Amino acid sequence: MQKFCEIKTRNDLADFLKIPRKNLTYVLYAEKVENLYRVFEIPKKNGGVRVICAPQDRLAKIQRSLAAALWEYQKLIWENKNIQPNISHAFQKEKSIITNAKIQEDKHMTAKECITGRRSIRQYTDQPVSHELLAQIVETASYAPSWKHTQIVRYIAVEGEKKAKLAACTSSFPGNGKIMENAPMVVAVTVIKGRSGFERDGSFTTARGDAWQMFDAGVASEAFCLAAYEQGLGTVIMGIFDQQEAADLLEIPENQDLIALIPIGYPAEAPVAPKRKPVTDLLSYQQ
Secondary structure, three states: OOOHHHOOOHHHHHHHHOOOHHHHHHHHHHOOHHHOEEEEEEEOOOOOEEEEEEEOHHHHHHHHHHHHHHHHHHHHHHHHOOOOOOOOOOOOOOOOHHHHHHHHHHOOOOHHHHHHHOOEOOOEOOOOOOHHHHHHHHHHHOOOOOHHHOOOEEEEEEOHHHHHHHHOOOOOOHHHHHHHHHOOEEEEEEEEOOOOOEOOOOOEOOOOHHHHHHHHHHHHHHHHHHHHHHOOOEEOOEOOOOHHHHHHHHOOOOOEEEEEEEEEEOEOOOOOOOOOOOHHHHOOOOO
16 A cells, blocks of 8 residues: 555555554444543643543554654645645644744735635535624625625525525525535525615616626625635535525515525535636737
């Protein structure tokens, strides 16, 4: 076994880590979890004690071998892709909390990194999205431009039982329902009608009529998704669902339209970016 990515079975893993196969099998399937750790206490400087659960030697040996193998494989990936890592680190040789803090201090995501790094995420972990973090994301998204600064976009965070009912409002495209079921939260995007693209007397400002409200909703939704990505969250914008059924479930006011649904959560996948069209296809000049 030469490459970590070639491991397919438990025996492959044991051979790769240079651990007797029977030892790995025993730890994984025979040994009780409570017997794999020793528990002890150490005093805190400010009083009280800290409870420590440390692995027994038989488990610690496997963990050390696995950690070393993963670290070597990570370095190989960086080398092959010519990546200079600037991620947080812990317990690395010649590294300390000072060098780790320095990375955090100097680390700022550029607009290009945010736009090109963000992906549509359809699989999520079980970790919930805190309401405080969501409020920060919406605050950032509120800076998205809008028609005459009308700021018509509103966000409804849906969780728990109502999220499960909302996921059922996808008979036209059941795949979207499965994604919503998997996400810890779904954000419904609505717009206030009769403002974007309208004059004060209610008439249309341009020949596009009320189409400008969709433009504003799109700009705000993208700003929301980018702000979420900056915070380590994944999103996907959904437009295919049973709109009236979902609007009734969410009790959308008469003066608003339900535009899109955005599942949000911590990603459980890392999709590869689809191929983009060359700039020569996208950009032209006129004089």
